[in-house]
Amino acid sequence: MGTINVKGKEIEVDEDGFLVDPSDWNEDVVMAFAALEEIDELTDEHWNIINYLRDYFNKFQTAPMVRKLCKETGCSNKHMYELFPSGPAKGACKLAGLPKPTGCV
């Protein structure tokens, strides 16, 4: 466990930097994660994916399949890695405040 500093407030994250408590999520947290993930600027494309992930998670309490994420946001898997250098699961899900993927994935 560790913490990240978001505008003076310490927020708890796990070993891989994912939020421990999903209710800690807000736009400032996204900005702080983006800096850690080496994303220079958050564009509409980033937000489109973050919002899709959050909607899906709220509805199903789990992250969507990467294939579905790509199809429904119109973002190819390759472009996903350009937007989120650590990829959809480790990068995009982290910014969206989702827990770390579990199981045989």
Add this chain to the structure above:
Amino acid sequence: MDSLKPQDITRPLSDQLISLDKFMPLPAPYDKPGMEPGPSPLKEAWKDNHCTTLDGIIGNDRLTRPGTKEEEERFVKNFLSGMDKLFSKETNSGFLTPFLLAFEYCAKCDACSEACHIFKASGEKEVYRPIFRSEALRKLYRRYKKGGGLAARFTGGDMEINLEAVLRLGELAYRCNLCRRCAQNCPLGLDNSLIAREIRALFSMEMGIAPTSLHERGTLLQLKTGSSTGMKRKAFSNIIEFIEEEIADRTGKMYKIPVDKKGADILLIHNAGEFLSWPDNPAAFAILFEEAGLNWTMSSELAGYDAVNYGIWYDDVQAQKIALAQRRAARELGVRRIVIGECGHAHRAAAVSSDRLAAGADNIPRESSFPILRDIVRSGAVKFDPLRNNFPVTLHDPCNIVRSMGVVMPQRQILKALCPQFREMTPHGVNNYCCGGGGGFSVMREMNFSEWKMKVAARMKFKQILDAFQDTIQDPVIPKYVCAPCSNCKGAIRDMLDLYQATAKFNVQYAGIVELMVNAMVIFDRPYFEWLQEGWAERKGI
């Protein structure tokens, strides 16, 4: 080679027993300098809270250092009490006999070390010998449970217990893939991997210490939500709908995937990781089962859509709970049999390990999907054109399916019929090597464990893959396909191809067996594999 002895696990905190370097060399093109990704440094903070004194690696994130002297004493005491329970019929009825055989009769001939991919790939590090771990436990047992007198000293009970020994043993239990290749090569048939597994069970069942990814975010999550991925029924149904759409988009043909069909002959259960990471696999199963006209269904009941059972890797009670939940899902549907998709440990858990955990009315026949798939090829129910798979293909044997269950030929019969350039790895079949992801390692990604997993545990498999493709490895135009019919093996192979950039640089692809079958189906006018689709129309015209 180092000259460590089992007693050295008691060495003080300041001594890390081994450092990871001088690994087994890899074949071309990975024999050149700069092709091996460098090691990443150990975080200082980890040293304070975890056990990094074995090899600088943390596999079990829940194995943390006690904070006070009292906690330390309790920790060691609990370990000794748990050790005691491994040796009693009342507390270890499931594994007592094979455990005692391995514990008592080992002649220390060391045939197991030669058979162990972790020992060999690590550059023959002493602590990774299968008998090193067993011998350390043996010494503690003889010292503390056999009185510790003169007789115990003569029989090897000459090691004082301390905190560092317990911690190192707790980590060392997670440096074995539980592949059982050592047992197969032991002249007495003794299973040193079972000793590793029993040490894991001791820590989990007596001390409540098991890696988060296996227990809290694995087994417990599965019992609560239905899947270790956290996928609930609603999410599962959503995924099935999406897969149906995907199949239509990809093949031009609509299929309805049967879910919760009462009284079907077959309940097909996949590892739920397939849906999220490799959806082409359950999609291909659906296409084949529908085209072959099988009377089958999937289940949306709790645990009915996830075949995994992490319990078999570390905890008897958890293994039983999962096995019963899966059987219940099958019974409620009134199916005749459970068929396991491409998942090795689910094969072993359902068919072998839980055979006596769910007896009587709780039981239901369970079987591998491989013979059914073979029969689909042989019966002519589905028409295939092998030339669609005219690229080099090799087969990885999942240990649990091959070594532990003896299901060896059906997968080969399929590949020999459908892949003109099929070639075996060396060795293969029951003599195979583990992918490096066995025994829970594919799921465990805590701290710096993934790095060890790839560089040591998966190294022998990567070598075998490169060896199998030596004729074409340097030509990136030719796709080379590793058929790995197991979710956990696929996870390990994906990670190794990624780490060594073998897909990007040399066009080494991987997936399961059903994808190859669907790729060869004549009713479809395009390839099933995305990496074959580019330029397909032009190639077809030639």
